Amino acid sequence: MTSLLRSSFRLPLASSSRFFSTSIRRLAQEPAPVDPQAAKNTKVSANYSSPQIRKPRRGPYADSPLPVFPLLAIFFTGSFLFYQLSKSRAGQGKSHYPLFPTGVADGEATVIFVLGGPGAGKGTQCSNIVRDYKFKHLSAGDLLREEQDRQGSDFGDLIKEYIRDGKIVPMEVTIQLLENAMQATIKNDGINKFLIDGFPRKMDQAIQFEKSVCKSNFTLFFECTEKVMEERLLNRGKTSGRADDNEESIRKRFRTFVETSMPVVEYFDKDGRVVKIQAVQTPDEVYEHVKLGFTERGIKLV
Ligand SMILES: Nc1ncnc2c1ncn2[C@@H]1O[C@H](COP(=O)(O)OP(=O)(O)O)[C@@H](O)[C@H]1O
Numbered sequence: 001m002t003s004l005l006r007s008s009f010r011l012p013l014a015s016s017s018r019f020f021s022t023s024i025r026r027l028a029q030e031p032a033p034v035d036p037q038a039a040k041n042t043k044v045s046a047n048y049s050s051p052q053i054r055k056p057r058r059g060p061y062a063d064s065p066l067p068v069f070p071l072l073a074i075f076f077t078g079s080f081l082f083y084q085l086s087k088s089r090a091g092q093g094k095s096h097y098p099l100f101p102t103g104v105a106d107g108e109a110t111v112i113f114v115l116g117g118p119g120a121g122k123g124t125q126c127s128n129i130v131r132d133y134k135f136k137h138l139s140a141g142d143l144l145r146e147e148q149d150r151q152g153s154d155f156g157d158l159i160k161e162y163i164r165d166g167k168i169v170p171m172e173v174t175i176q177l178l179e180n181a182m183q184a185t186i187k188n189d190g191i192n193k194f195l196i197d198g199f200p201r202k203m204d205q206a207i208q209f210e211k212s213v214c215k216s217n218f219t220l221f222f223e224c225t226e227k228v229m230e231e232r233l234l235n236r237g238k239t240s241g242r243a244d245d246n247e248e249s250i251r252k253r254f255r256t257f258v259e260t261s262m263p264v265v266e267y268f269d270k271d272g273r274v275v276k277i278q279a280v281q282t283p284d285e286v287y288e289h290v291k292l293g294f295t296e297r298g299i300k301l302v
């Protein structure tokens with residue numbers, strides 16, 4: 001999680017600005033060094049704060065009206081900070097190239113986003129797909145709940161509050177969790193095909209994930225009415241133990257879905273990257289449509 005914190009909140013940048021303000025404060029507070037020889041030769045005692053009496057200066061610029069050393073100090077501090085800033089920006093090179101290119105070769109990844117309202121049946125259909133197509137199922141909601149319950153997590157309370165209110169957890173947290181899980185899956189299971197379930201639910205997540213982690217092949221979108229979804233969720237709530245499977249949270253989640261997540265589906269749809277599935281029928285019927293959609297997109301049974 002330290003690495004999560006580090007990358008999420010851009011410590012290098014923060015520390016360089018801290019350095020900046022500390023340096024400036026130090027420059028402003030330290031009195032100018034007194035030259036003892038010059039002070040001895042001056043009749044008036046060294047009261048340099050008086051506007052009438054000038055501090056005696058030595059060196060080639062002694063006659064210059066400009067205070068050279070503070071200017072040099074500011075110049076060098078500025079150059080140093082500019083260097084630090086450029087270095088920290090260069091470290092964010094991930095923003096130019098996704099971590100995993102999209103494809104099927106080594107080092108490439110296939111990513112299918114799975115979206116739909118709460119209770120539309122995303123998780124249910126993902127299980128079928130995993131069984132038949134050997135994808136790795138990564139549910140953003142599950143990863144967040146795991147992180148919420150992890151002892152020592154810095155984000156536990158924050159995640160709990162967002163989930164209860166049906167709001168979208170800040171993208172840095174979710175994207176980092178997904179990226180970690182993808183890397184672990186490639187390393188430990190040798191699988192590079194991912195079903196990313198319940199994500200991206202907000203435009204910023206969609207854009208950032210595709211920019212820094214992997215471009216998705218397409219989005220599988222489950223269409224369902226609120227009435228059906230509510231029935232399913234209340235039913236699931238009897239055994240799920242989830243803090244958000246209750247009437248009040250469900251209402252909030254529906255609103256978030258319409259206002260925040262539907263624009264993501266529309267965004268991918270304009271790009272020709274959405275496979276729409278009617279999800280009100282039985283699980284088996286819905287799955288038949290999923291298989292057809294996969295065939296159309298060139299995804300084969302394994
Ligand atoms: N096609 C379906 N018909 C009836 N019930 C379903 C269907 N698909 C899923 N369910 C049930 O509805 C609830 C929500 O499904 P789930 O897959 O968890 O949805 P989501 O992941 O979209 O929130 C679960 O209890 C599940 O068993």
Ligand SMILES: O=c1ccn([C@@H]2O[C@H](COP(=O)(O)OP(=O)(O)O)[C@@H](O)[C@H]2O)c(=O)[nH]1
Pocket residue numbers: 117118119122139140141142144162163164165166167168169170174197198199200201244253
């Ligand atoms: O990318 C995500 C995915 C999920 N969530 C949170 O996790 C909750 C549950 O999501 P999940 O996909 O597990 O369940 P669903 O609402 O689809 O049944 C959501 O309401 C959000 O509060 C989030 O913040 N960001």
